[in-house]
Amino acid sequence: MHPSEANALLPLALVVDDDATIRMIATQTLKQHGFRILEASDGEQALAIVERNQPDLILLDVIMPGINGYETCRRLRELDAGRHVPVLMLTGLDDLESINHAYEAGATDFAAKPINWAVLGHRVRYMLRAAEAFKGLVESQALLSSTQRIARLGSWSWEVVTERGQWSEEAFRILGYDPGSVPASVQNYLARVHPEESGQAREAIRELLSGKQMVEITHRITVPGGEERHVKLHGEVRCDDQGRPMHAYGTIQDVTESKQVEERIRHLAYFDGLTELPNRHFFIENVAKSLHHAKRHGRVLGVLSMDLDQFKRINDTLGHTIGDKLLQAVAGRLRDGIRAQDTLALTDGDAPLGLARLGGDEFCILLTEISQFHDAARVARRILESLAEPFKLDDNELFVTTSIGISLFPSDGDTPEALIKNADAAMYYAKSQGRNNYQFYGKTMNSRALEKLAMESQLRKAIERSEFELHFQPKLDLRSGRISGAEALIRWRHPELGMVPPIDFIPLAEESGLIVPIGEWVLRAACDQNKRWQARGLPPIHVAVNISSPHFRHSGLLPMVARTLHETGLRPDCVEVEVTESMLMDDMETTLATLHKLKDMGLRLAIDDFGTGYSSLSYLKRFPLDALKVDRSFVKDTPGAADDAAITSAIIAMAHSLKLEVVAEGVETEAQLDFLKARGCEYVQGYLISRPLAAEDFITLLTNEGERPVAKPLRASR
Ligand code: C2E
Numbered sequence: 001m002h003p004s005e006a007n008a009l010l011p012l013a014l015v016v017d018d019d020a021t022i023r024m025i026a027t028q029t030l031k032q033h034g035f036r037i038l039e040a041s042d043g044e045q046a047l048a049i050v051e052r053n054q055p056d057l058i059l060l061d062v063i064m065p066g067i068n069g070y071e072t073c074r075r076l077r078e079l080d081a082g083r084h085v086p087v088l089m090l091t092g093l094d095d096l097e098s099i100n101h102a103y104e105a106g107a108t109d110f111a112a113k114p115i116n117w118a119v120l121g122h123r124v125r126y127m128l129r130a131a132e133a134f135k136g137l138v139e140s141q142a143l144l145s146s147t148q149r150i151a152r153l154g155s156w157s158w159e160v161v162t163e164r165g166q167w168s169e170e171a172f173r174i175l176g177y178d179p180g181s182v183p184a185s186v187q188n189y190l191a192r193v194h195p196e197e198s199g200q201a202r203e204a205i206r207e208l209l210s211g212k213q214m215v216e217i218t219h220r221i222t223v224p225g226g227e228e229r230h231v232k233l234h235g236e237v238r239c240d241d242q243g244r245p246m247h248a249y250g251t252i253q254d255v256t257e258s259k260q261v262e263e264r265i266r267h268l269a270y271f272d273g274l275t276e277l278p279n280r281h282f283f284i285e286n287v288a289k290s291l292h293h294a295k296r297h298g299r300v301l302g303v304l305s306m307d308l309d310q311f312k313r314i315n316d317t318l319g320h321t322i323g324d325k326l327l328q329a330v331a332g333r334l335r336d337g338i339r340a341q342d343t344l345a346l347t348d349g350d351a352p353l354g355l356a357r358l359g360g361d362e363f364c365i366l367l368t369e370i371s372q373f374h375d376a377a378r379v380a381r382r383i384l385e386s387l388a389e390p391f392k393l394d395d396n397e398l399f400v401t402t403s404i405g406i407s408l409f410p411s412d413g414d415t416p417e418a419l420i421k422n423a424d425a426a427m428y429y430a431k432s433q434g435r436n437n438y439q440f441y442g443k444t445m446n447s448r449a450l451e452k453l454a455m456e457s458q459l460r461k462a463i464e465r466s467e468f469e470l471h472f473q474p475k476l477d478l479r480s481g482r483i484s485g486a487e488a489l490i491r492w493r494h495p496e497l498g499m500v501p502p503i504d505f506i507p508l509a510e511e512s513g514l515i516v517p518i519g520e521w522v523l524r525a526a527c528d529q530n531k532r533w534q535a536r537g538l539p540p541i542h543v544a545v546n547i548s549s550p551h552f553r554h555s556g557l558l559p560m561v562a563r564t565l566h567e568t569g570l571r572p573d574c575v576e577v578e579v580t581e582s583m584l585m586d587d588m589e590t591t592l593a594t595l596h597k598l599k600d601m602g603l604r605l606a607i608d609d610f611g612t613g614y615s616s617l618s619y620l621k622r623f624p625l626d627a628l629k630v631d632r633s634f635v636k637d638t639p640g641a642a643d644d645a646a647i648t649s650a651i652i653a654m655a656h657s658l659k660l661e662v663v664a665e666g667v668e669t670e671a672q673l674d675f676l677k678a679r680g681c682e683y684v685q686g687y688l689i690s691r692p693l694a695a696e697d698f699i700t701l702l703t704n705e706g707e708r709p710v711a712k713p714l715r716a717s718r
């Protein structure tokens with residue numbers, strides 16, 4: 001280190017005296033004790049030097065021209081640079097009065113003249129050390145105070161015997177007091193505690209002061225202006241030899257922010273983001289809690305499960321934004337309705353615990369304050385009523401109904417899962433009863449409704465899992481004796497149940513809307529298959545596909561058909577669409593329009609199961625049909641039963657008068673075949689010709705066709 005740099009590290013002393021001799025001796029003495037020196041001959045000069053040079057120590061004479069030493073000291077203490085600097089006052093007199101004067105003016109110590117210079121040097125060094133220690137203390141206190149502020153952490157202590165307390169600045173601030181503005185007392189602390197939690201806070205203090213080693217509580221406080229904060233109070237106690245508590249101390253921390261984060265996380269985990277209602281998770285917990293209570297007190301509980309009718313249709317046709325808005329609006333109505341109910345008492349803040357959205361358009365309500373099933377029925381009725389008013393969303397006026405299922409504790413289950421499952425089953429039952437109604441869970445409906453429930457969810461997955469296949473039943477042209485077409489019939493290869501016939505799942509698919517994707521799959525698979533047969537050089541045939549009523553009325557049908565034809569590249573006249581007679585009869589105008597559009601695309605149209613729907617001839621004339629399929633029930637007892645034979649003959653004749661080709665279904669015997677042939681029926685389909693065949697077997701049939709005598713039975717595939 002350079003000598004001048006080392007020099008700069010020496011402490012700096014300022015000697016203030018009007019007597020040049022004294023200044024000289026003092027300078028000499030202090031230099032020997034390792035000080036650097038500055039000199040001033042009066043008070044004003046001294047103050048200027050202090051501001052500029054910030055000395056570490058000042059020797060100050062009392063009697064000087066201009067302002068005296070006392071005044072200089074007083075003014076010095078007002079300067080930033082002079083506030084804490086140690087000042088040794090050199091008094092001329094050692095009477096008590098001037099000593100008092102010196103301390104009052106802010107002197108650190110005094111020395112009476114004449115000065116004992118040898119002693120003064122040591123004294124000054126000691127003063128400097130003490131000042132440094134003091135400075136360190138001030139600094140660490142400032143540091144502590146800022147870290148406390150940053151951590152929103154205050155400290156406190158309490159002397160048991162004297163009942164004196166101390167709070168750090170931050171402790172004051174957390175409690176909403178200006179630091180030092182009130183005594184650090186238990187009363188002033190309790191004055192801030194939220195009324196609902198003051199009992200808990202009092203108890204914690206009592207425990208601590210009765211010698212409990214440690215307490216920690218979190219509670220709310222209210223500060224002036226009404227703001228609410230969450231604080232965590234931690235306390236420990238020190239006892240004397242006899243175990244009597246002497247001194248309690250601890251911290252108080254403002255944990256409002258982390259509480260808020262915690263709240264937010266809890267909210268995300270327990271509430272549904274769209275409707276702000278409790279979610280499934282929360283609902284199950286609430287049911288569990290209420291069940292616990294109900295079991296102990298012998299109370300009745302009710303769970304209502306509801307599902308909006310046809311919500312999927314709204315979502316599909318008007319889009320998800322409207323769908324979401326509708327769900328929010330429904331949630332709002334349910335919430336308002338439930339608030340007005342006396343059957344629900346529990347609430348958690350603003351959210352009624354009883355109402356939850358379990359997913360999609362599925363809502364659940366927990367009834368805790370009911371005494372009998374009538375009460376649950378009353379709530380269900382009110383819900384149905386509350387939804388009866390249309391919902392106005394943007395420019396749409398939407399009518400919504402819901403189906404409600406109710407399960408009760410103790411009769412229908414004693415776990416949340418069982419109650420929800422059974423309420424669901426009842427809800428499905430309500431749907432099957434024509435929607436817009438409520439049903440109680442009953443043991444008898446259990447198996448059927450649950451089976452259906454399970455089936456529906458499996459059906460949903462069946463497409464992705466490629467569990468469907470098509471079988472093809474040949475259609476024989478009686479005029480040429482050749483196979484001219486095939487009807488595509490769906491089969492479900494269920495992983496556990498094996499091959500499920502369409503009659504067991506098509507109605508469910510229709511009811512649940514799943515018929516739309518299933519129907520689309522059928523059409524595509526049928527077109528694909530036909531195209532592949534043609535590609536193998538087999539004689540062209542047309543393939544008939546059954547379209548269900550809900551699918552036929554679905555707005556996406558026509559574009560779907562066009563897309564499928566385009567993508568598979570199959571000629572439209574190789575596809576025949578089969579619709580049932582009853583479908584033509586309801587909503588005739590729309591049906592007519594759709595059929596015309598299909599016809600315009602070039603598809604063949606056939607009316608299926610004819611004879612069962614009592615349609616009048618005059619109606620039939622209006623539809624652009626190609627063929628009519630006589631229902632199996634008439635063919636079955638032909639020609640034996642005279643009336644069936646007569647009806648079959650009449651249908652064939654009538655069809656011909658309308659220029660429709662006739663297909664007879666369910667032909668099983670030679671006698672039937674002969675009868676139909678004699679009546680001029682063009683096509684037959686039935687076990688006599690062939691059962692429905694897997695695609696590969698159907699190829700074998702087509703390929704071997706030339707080797708088979710016309711209209712002789714083919715081997716059965718199943
Ligand atoms: P459908 O359209 O009238 O089909 C004819 C049904 O009669 C088929 O039953 C067929 O196997 C059966 N069948 C044919 N010949 C005879 C016979 O000689 N004797 C007897 N007893 N039955 C015969 P399947 O395949 O069980 O289909 C039943 C119904 O399910 C169909 O009646 C149709 O309404 C519906 N279906 C089948 N596949 C589909 C499909 O892909 N989509 C739709 N929407 N419905 C389908």
Ligand code: MG
Pocket residue numbers: 487546578608
């Ligand atoms: Mg059919």
Ligand code: MG
Pocket residue numbers: 608609629631665
């Ligand atoms: Mg049929």
